[in-house]
Amino acid sequence: MANFDLDSRFAFGTRLVEEASALALGYFQSLGTLTIKSKGPQDMASEADLNTEILIRDRLRDAFPEDAFLGEETGRTDAVEGARGIWVVDPIDGTQPFVSNMPNWCVSIAFVLDGRTELGFVAAPARQEIFIGRRGQGATLNGKPIHVRPNAKITDGLTGMGHSARIPPAKFLPILEALLNKGGMFFRNGSGALMLCDVAAGRLLGYVEQHINSWDCLAALCIIEAAGGTVSDFLAHDGMWTGHPLAAGAPEIFPVLADLVGVSALKG
Template identity: 45%
Template sequence: MTSQQLLDINARYASAKALALEAAQLGMDFYRKREALTIEHKGDDLQDVVSIADKQIEAFIRERLTQLFPEDGFLGEESGSADLGARCVWVIDPIDGTACFVNGLHNWCVSIGLLIDGEPHLGAIADPNHNELFHGCLGKGAFVNDAPLKVSAATHVGQGVTATGTFHPRGKEHFIPFMEKLLAEGGMFFRNGSGALMTAYVAAGRLLGYYETELKSWDCMAGLVLVKEAGGRVNDFFRNDGLLLGNPYLVACPGVYSQLAEMIGPSLDD
């Protein structure tokens, strides 16, 4: 890698962190007046909601990234995709955890991830409710604020807490069987409504792992980099056009990844 390429990546990394923090503060402004927000439902799923805050924050991030890096592609939860064939593609969730956001729960964040040559390369997840910025870059480590992240050293699901959930119609039938196996092994489950934050918590060693029957790429793109840089394992999320369609999702510390994957079964790789 040339020094020019390093400088280019460093500029994108710095911009991702700064933009995530700025967008998160914009989100807090909306959050404080959430009772006045216009809320819409996506399709027939009453739990899948979007607010004017989501749309305006994504527009803000997209405009800023276009100004800074006009040659880059973009994929956002609310505004769709552009130039996905570009070498660098930003994958954005302006408010991950919108249902929490609109209901006054402090479990939401801004997630900004970057693919380079089709691989997750850097990410920033800003949680303004807890003053935490999770961030990482391939080969440079992962951090919460300035503290390095490291996954748990646990070797059994009974030694900590595992995040799990199901949301989209595809894969719901796999959720209860997984839960039964997790509880039978002495594990405990957790869910806070934000896939990005739960992924970051795996990287931080707060959670042993996180399994979702189906997740979208904007919910996990930034976090995948953090988990890898913190020493964790991830499943093959990008198979079968996972970038656009989503897939079953598992991230975990090395000591419990295989145990969780066995509990999930073949559906993890469907």
């Protein structure tokens, strides 16, 4: 990591997530004119997703041509092989809430260096919130420090739960039942990245999902770690490209969450 300029990438990412979220918000405020298509059950996309990702991708390509890029809408760049750093982007996480005129969506940008997520930027402009985290240097919400819930027990609040059509109901329902049997209570708002950020801010105790893609979670996982939380080792075994189960939350309840989906904590 020596001689790799994370400072300039952090400053650039902070500006970029604001620019991209302003573009996405403009589309959100003009929903009636958008072209919206279905990619599958409960999986939507619009021109807002594509154009926001193109803006992010092009800005990053111009600023850091040596870095690779992976986006939900446009895929990976040819520069992936041999690149030390890769930007991982979901231009609008929570497209279903977005097209339903609900505020639970966000722009998510992560930077991964040598296999470790170093920077995370998540903007939820309809909520007027920007979450930023840098590994080992803390996390903020609108510029103010945030921390995961202290001394948490699973019975103390709400646990975010993600679900997609990739997981059949028969496999998901036992996880939900197990959480309830432990005295926990579930919460879902349609955006995994945003629920994960709410974990970082201490609003939710933790989050679990049986399969999630890297662009949906890496930025927020970085923010949770920076806010003092514990996250599972998502990038192990090709998680960048294939997705993984995920658990994240306050350190005290992480073992309970990890047991629900069968994952282990990220080390150091």
